[in-house]
Amino acid sequence: MSEPEASPDSFTAGFPRVGDPGSQASILPALGPSTIGIPDSLVDVATCGPFEIRGCSSRGMSHRYAGTPRQDAFALATDDDWVVVAVCDGVSSGRQSHVAADTAARSICKLVLDALARDGVVDWTAVSNRVSRRIVEEARYRQIVDLADVSDSVEVLRAVRDRMSTTAVAAAISRHTHNDDVLSGELVVIAGDSGAFTISATGVAPLIGGKDNEGSFTSGSVRPLPGSVTPQTRSFTLGRGEAVLLVTDGIGDPLGAGDSTLGRMIADAWRTPPPIGRFLDEVNFLQRSYDDDRTAVGLWWVHDAADRPVPTHAEALCEPGEVGPPIADSVADHVPVEGHEPGEALVVPAAPS
Numbered sequence: 001m002s003e004p005e006a007s008p009d010s011f012t013a014g015f016p017r018v019g020d021p022g023s024q025a026s027i028l029p030a031l032g033p034s035t036i037g038i039p040d041s042l043v044d045v046a047t048c049g050p051f052e053i054r055g056c057s058s059r060g061m062s063h064r065y066a067g068t069p070r071q072d073a074f075a076l077a078t079d080d081d082w083v084v085v086a087v088c089d090g091v092s093s094g095r096q097s098h099v100a101a102d103t104a105a106r107s108i109c110k111l112v113l114d115a116l117a118r119d120g121v122v123d124w125t126a127v128s129n130r131v132s133r134r135i136v137e138e139a140r141y142r143q144i145v146d147l148a149d150v151s152d153s154v155e156v157l158r159a160v161r162d163r164m165s166t167t168a169v170a171a172a173i174s175r176h177t178h179n180d181d182v183l184s185g186e187l188v189v190i191a192g193d194s195g196a197f198t199i200s201a202t203g204v205a206p207l208i209g210g211k212d213n214e215g216s217f218t219s220g221s222v223r224p225l226p227g228s229v230t231p232q233t234r235s236f237t238l239g240r241g242e243a244v245l246l247v248t249d250g251i252g253d254p255l256g257a258g259d260s261t262l263g264r265m266i267a268d269a270w271r272t273p274p275p276i277g278r279f280l281d282e283v284n285f286l287q288r289s290y291d292d293d294r295t296a297v298g299l300w301w302v303h304d305a306a307d308r309p310v311p312t313h314a315e316a317l318c319e320p321g322e323v324g325p326p327i328a329d330s331v332a333d334h335v336p337v338e339g340h341e342p343g344e345a346l347v348v349p350a351a352p353s
Contacts, residue, residue, distance in 0.1 A: 014281040018254070018262050022288030024061045032067030038098060040070065041284075044297075045276040048078050049175035050183065051299045052273035056283040060250055061291040072248050072295040073101035073166075077109035082172055084112045085297050089167040089194050089248035091224050092292075096144050100135050100164035104225055107134045108170050108190070116172060124231035128190050131168070132226035136160050157227050165224035167192020169209050169246055173238070173299060182237040183301055185244070191229045195252045198236075199243040199298070203267040204258035208234045211249065243270065243300040250292035251283070262287065273300045 012025045029040055044055035059070040071090030078084070086108035090097025111130055115122045139145050139160045150156050169192075173185030187196050187208045195209025209232070223229055238244060245266075247255070254262045262285065269282055283294050 012284075012286060014278075015284045015286050016265065016282055018265060018285045018287040020288045021286035024286040024288070024291065027061050027065050029059065029064040030067035032069075034095070035067065035069045038069040040064070041280060042074075043276055043280050044074075044076065046076070047303070048083055050177075050301050050303045051083060051173075051175075052302050053083075053297070053299050054273055054276060054279045055295075055297040056276075056280050057295040058280070058284050058293065060293040061286075063293060065291075069098050070293050071098040071101055072250070072293040073098070073105040074246075074295050074297050075105035075109045076297070077113045078175075079113060079117060081175055082113060082116050083175060083299065084109045084116075084170065084172050085246055085299065086112075086168060086170045087194055087246040087248060087295050087297055088169075089192065089250075089293065089295070091165045091167070091192075094162065094164040096139075096142075096164040097166060098164075099138060099142065099144065100166040100225065103135050103138045104131050104166050104168050107131045108168060112170065112172055122172060122186070122188075124188050124190065124233060128168075128225065128229050128231055131190070132157075135164065135166070135226040139164060160226055161224065165226065167194045167224055167248070169194035169196060171196065171244060171246055171299075173244070182239055184235065184237050187234045187236055187244075187246075189232045191223060191225045191227075191231075193252070194246070194248045197245045197247065197252075197255065197258060198238075199245055199267065199270055199300075200239070201241070201271075204245075204255065204263045206255075206257055207236055207244070208232060210252050238299075238301050240301055241272075243273075243298050245270070245296060245298045247297075248293060248295040250290065250294035251296050253292075254287055254290045270298060273298070273302065 011029060041058040046053040053076065055074055055076065057070060057072045057074055063070060071092060074087045076085055086105040088101035088105045090101035108127060108131055111127050112122050136156060140147055144163050145159045147156055147159060150159060168190040170190060171185055171187050174183055177183055189209040193209065193211045196207045198205050198207055254260060256263065283296050
């Protein structure tokens with residue numbers, strides 16, 4: 001039996017058209033030998049202290065058409081005081097650059113959170129050097145490159161970059177307000193042309209990064225990891241109701257200075273945290289000539305952390321006063337709940353009046 005021909009409309013039906021979509025709506029998402037274990041798209045959603053967080057990384061239409069893997073990656077980390085975000089764009093000239101991007105994103109988040117907990121500040125040059133070493137170690141471990149007979153450090157970096165390299169932009173944002181009722185943080189472009197924007201009542205505006213051409217967001221070259229880089233940092237603040245958005249160039253390029261057609265769409269659609277399904281669709285907007293991978297991670301300040309106590313697992317399953325299902329059905333693998341036997345119904349106490 002032959003497989004029915006897929007309809008591209010079923011795949012792209014929810015994706016917004018931004019200006020002329022060209023032929024992108026007719027592209028089908030193909031698989032290939034190198035896409036094993038690498039999903040077309042990843043999404044993440046969380047409520048973290050004062051923030052609502054949305055994250056999405058999707059293959060661009062060029063990779064979908066060719067059946068090659070998504071090379072973008074992102075990671076999130078948090079403790080009681082900080083939220084750390086890293087967004088990375090694997091450089092397309094390296095066939096294994098998705099490995100570099102994923103390794104860098106996770107390493108950045110861990111290193112930055114550790115530095116903040118230990119020292120209260122981040123040495124971004126030290127972070128970039130350690131991330132470079134992690135990428136080289138990963139390439140060696142996976143046998144992506146043969147470094148057995150390579151001893152010169154410059155040649156090691158060149159060999160690894162030929163197969164895998166990545167850009168990186170990161171943010172470390174405090175979960176606690178200052179006296180002037182703002183949240184403060186630091187943005188850093190560690191390598192390459194990924195960037196960050198704010199979303200506020202006045203629209204979308206660039207904060208740092210992007211492709212540089214005498215100060216504009218229009219064109220430029222990539223200096224990736226692993227290797228020697230000069231991180232660019234910027235301190236910033238968020239007001240209540242505002243958001244910070246970290247992106248790869250698949251979104252940053254068409255956003256431009258924030259006043260493009262895409263910028264106006266995002267200013268309206270992402271003024272408040274969107275449902276995660278709609279966020280996925282909107283990251284996958286269709287616009288002629290923009291067919292690279294897309295990654296966006298947004299943090300919206302919409303909550304007071306003190307007003308949002310974290311419920312226990314069992315309490316989160318029911319409304320106050322509601323008789324829940326037996327504990328064994330509510331909590332995976334009969335996780336014990338103090339004061340209740342497995343199989344016993346749980347009544348969640350109503351909040352005090």
